[in-house]
Amino acid sequence: MYELIQVGERTYYIDCPAKIGIHLCREGAWLIDSGNDKEAGKKALRILTERSWPLLGIINTHSNADHAGGNAYLQEKTGCRILATGMEGAVIRYPVLEPSFLYGGYPCKPLKNKFLMAQPGRRVENLEQGLPEGLELMRLGGHFFDMVGIRTSDDVWFLADCLFGEEILRKYHMSFIYDVKAYLETLDTVEHLKAQWFVPAHAEAARDIGPLARLNREKVLEISETLLSLCDKPQTIEELLREVFKLYGLAMDFNQYVLVGSTLRSYLSYLYDQGKLCARFDDSRLLWEIRREPGGDK
Known part of the structure; x- marks a missing residue:
């Protein structure tokens, strides 16, 4: 767990419950998501420090607590930037919005846990105003409000939560979806992508993402x-x-x-x-x- 894996000349990921991407540029490193809590942030920072990669910032694919849980720690320790799309940035700034939305009312204490509510990022910039050099984004609608995938200059796609692994689907069946129609449209798009590597947050990295996209679609249709x-x-x-x-x-x-x-x-x-x-x-x-x-x- 928390093994550093290289998938491109300048692109890596940290293998953990919600994979953390790393893309290197001339000045330092950008993280793609920050893990599920403060401890994940600590481990990510240790990996960067051991390799003398200064942390420039975090690009959050979306605001779920298991993807933004390390933000607050990393920003406090390094002063790094945090980038997210508009709606996701609002939840990162005000994390109580996540359990409030899920519950449909004021969340009681058992819902205010690190799995559903990250520590707030103090300064969150709008990702849509510009990505760091060498990166591009794609909308991945359906899972949450305004989730995106990130492609690096090494032709590696970080696909966030638009796909779940076979073991997760078999165990939990009904993975979280906000907009089923948009999610199916995203699967249609992702199924036909070509790249050197695909890195979903909750599935194994793969050269061909088509089979996993089809598996996720089959599960959605089964539940319907x-x-x-x-x-x-x-x-x-x-x-x-x-x-x-x-x-x-x-x-x-x-x-x-x-x-x-x-x-x-x-x-x-x-x-x-x-x-x-x-x-x-x-x-x-x-x-x-x-x-x-x-x-x-x-």
Whole structure:
């Protein structure tokens, strides 16, 4: 864990739970994300210091706490810059927005943990005003508000959370998605990318990313069909959530409740907008069910 792996003349990544990219330029090093907490930041800084690579800044692909958790420590110790897109930068500056959004209200204490709420970055610059030399970005919609991927001059793509590894999909099934339609469009784009290396944050680095993109798409389509089947009779969100946890053998806690629950709502919105589900209010309950054609057929 935290092994430094080279994937290009000037491009590396630190192999950790949410991979940290490193791109070298003439003046020093840029990190692509900073890991899940202060300890990840410490380990990343130690690796840079041992190699005499001054830290210039952090490019956050998005604001999830496991990607921005080392920001505060690294900025405090080095004065480095932090760059992120507009909406993601807002969450990095005000991390309570993440658990608040996931929960849909003021987050209780169990939700204010380092997994869902990083320490705030004090100064966050808008990534859209300019990238460091040798880097380019691509929008990777769907997983979070305004996530991006970063391509280095060595033709290495850091793909953030647009793909999850087979083991994660098999264990958790319903990985977090904010916008299912945008996510499927991102998978369509990523599947056909060509590069020397692809580095997803939560999957093995690969030369060919197509198979993993297809695997992630298959899981999204499977979950969509599962929810349609469950909605053969009217269901509340809480009833659907219980059935999903039972079906996939998931363990309920506060973190999983908000992550899976928020993703479930995103799937319902997608299926509703696709005309496959309808919703109605009955006895002060919001009920979701299959949209049926006149005559009773689905």
